Amino acid sequence: MxxxxxxxxxxxxxxxxxxxxxxxxxxxxxxxxxxxxxxxxxxxxxxxxxxxxxxxxxxxxxxxxxxxxxxxxxxxxxxxxxxxxxxxxxxxxxxxxxxxxxxxxxxxxxxxxxxxxxxRRFDHGYQRVQQAVAAGELGFIHTIRSHTLDQNPPHASYIPTSGGIFRDCNIHDFDVVRFVSGREVATVYATGGNQGAEFFKESGDYDTGGAMLTLDSGTVVQISSTRYNGQGHDVRTEVFGSKGSMCVGLDDTLAMVSAEDGVDFPKGPVHTNFMDRFLPAxxxxxxxxxxxxxxxxxxxCTVRDALEAFRIAEACELSRMRGRPVSMDEVATA
Ligand SMILES: NC(=O)c1ccc[n+]([C@@H]2O[C@H](COP(=O)([O-])OP(=O)(O)OC[C@H]3O[C@@H](n4cnc5c(N)ncnc54)[C@H](O)[C@@H]3O)[C@@H](O)[C@H]2O)c1
The missing domain is CATH 3.40.50.720 (NAD(P)-binding Rossmann-like Domain)
Structure with missing residues (x-):
């Protein structure tokens, strides 16, 4: 070709x-x-x-x-x-x-x-959990937690045109929440924080984001992101159901250490960026x-799928700016 x-x-x-x-x-x-x-x-x-x-x-x-x-x-x-x-x-x-x-x-x-x-739709872990949810193996899904934690910020010139942390970074989490759950988001409540480089603030962006979503099924979803996860690149999605729970990204590359005595998991090495984390995908x-x-x-993965993920990011920006929960009905659609 x-x-x-x-x-x-x-x-x-x-x-x-x-x-x-x-x-x-x-x-x-x-x-x-x-x-x-x-x-x-x-x-x-x-x-x-x-x-x-x-x-x-x-x-x-x-x-x-x-x-x-x-x-x-x-x-x-x-x-x-x-x-x-x-x-x-x-x-x-x-x-x-x-x-x-x-x-x-x-x-x-x-x-x-x-x-x-x-x-992420082509990552085996995400495909496995999507199949488990669709087959009912986990029962009804009460909670999902999904995060994208970059080890280091992108270059400063990337940020002004990136769209901000929800549209640029957590948009992947929004897409996999839809992909894995097969449900749509009903409401969002979002916030952000800045303790890193000034260029995030200068662009009206945040180096760290957080959001609570409610799906139309009643599933509660916690989303987070940062550009400063010093331990390594950590992308993880945990799905908790009435019969079982499953996690994508929980293996020896996990960018975290245990505070418990005698625990030597994970063995490492950690991922350092999205390219080595998702190469096969x-x-x-x-x-x-x-x-x-x-x-x-x-x-x-259609433009309609991209629109739905973008609408969730848009709702998060609106929620963060107004300091209140936002219904997805407030966000325009095609
Ligand atoms: N799927 C993923 O995991 C993933 C990861 C990183 C970036 N992205 C996306 O990929 C895009 C690029 O990100 P990046 O990190 O490579 O950014 P980058 O700034 O490193 O690179 C962008 C490149 O595009 C060129 N460019 C910009 N506008 C152009 C135009 N109109 N015509 C031709 N060339 C143009 C620039 O010169 C630059 O070389 C962004 O939209 C980003 O959201 C996706």
Whole structure:
């Protein structure tokens, strides 16, 4: 397959290397609007480089990967849908709720499939707990706890266009809560804190976030996030049911030590970032995208799914700003 990729930064360079390693990819074409970003990545993997988004779309692609900074997603996705190019788009699909609603309508009115990059849906642990919940193995689910704790903050220039900690980071937790539970969020109450670098405050963002969600089933969900988890990168989701409980991310890589005498779990080493934590899941999601691009399967994570996760993040921002619980009915939808 001939695959194009736009935005060759942290995740874009990583996706380019993953694409290069997959047997289905014969040719890779890269674009980044910063001069030598694409060239640097292309040199190591024998990829072509083009000098504009339009040249990328005209490069005879079987599929396109959008991995630009978040504000670049919506304009490129619109062009890709108009050109009929099957597209994998990193989360979130747009920087604002209005754009996400607009893109949902556009994608649903088009025959061009779009697969959104919520890689946790391709992680074996998340798939196992989703199957256990769906099969009733855990009974009724009374509580879910899900968190995304980064060891170190991203580069300072990432934060102003990231959308904030709920839209950028916890959006993964919002997606897996929907994926694992099969339910929708009814209400949210959110807060945030800042004790780290000034650039979070300067962007109106928080380095640490927390939210309580209630699902339409009555399940209570606790969400948290931080950019400063010194012990390591810790992504964990715990699902508690009337018959049993299950945890994703509880293994010897756990970035935590026990205060109890004689406990030597976990043995380590810890994960240090999302790329080593989810490498197999990123490989699996891009492999799944080839099936989407070949017309062999429907998108496993649609723009509608991305809208629902974004709406929860939007409700969290509203709750944090107003200091009160927010009903999902207060948040616009497509
Ligand atoms: N799924 C995940 O786990 C995951 C992890 C990290 C980042 N992301 C998402 O991926 C996106 C990129 O994140 P990142 O950490 O790689 O950011 P980054 O800032 O490191 O890289 C972004 C790259 O995009 C380029 N770029 C920006 N706008 C562009 C445009 N309009 N056209 C072409 N190139 C453009 C920049 O020059 C830069 O090279 C973000 O939307 C982020 O939310 C997803």
């Amino acid at each position: 001939r695959i194009g990729l736009t935005g060759v930064g942290r995740i874009g360079a990583f996706h380019a290397a993953t694409l290069h390693s997959l047997a289905s990819v014969d040719e890779l074409v890269l674009y980044d609007f910063v001069g030598d970003q694409a060239r640097k990545a292309a040199d190591g993997i024998g990829a072509e480089v083009v000098d504009s988004e339009d040249a990328l779309l005209a490069a005879g692609l079987d599929g396109l990967v959008i991995a630009t900074a978040t504000p670049g997603h919506a304009p490129m996705l619109r062009k890709a849908i108009a050109a009929g190019v099957r597209t994998f788009c990193e989360k979130p699909v747009a920087a604002t709720l209005d754009e996400t609603i607009d893109l949902t309508r556009l994608a649903e009115a088009s025959d061009t499939p779009v697969h959104v990059g919520f890689q 990123y490989q699996a999601e891009l492999t799944a995208f080839f099936d989407v691009a070949s017309g062999l399967r429907e998108s496993p």
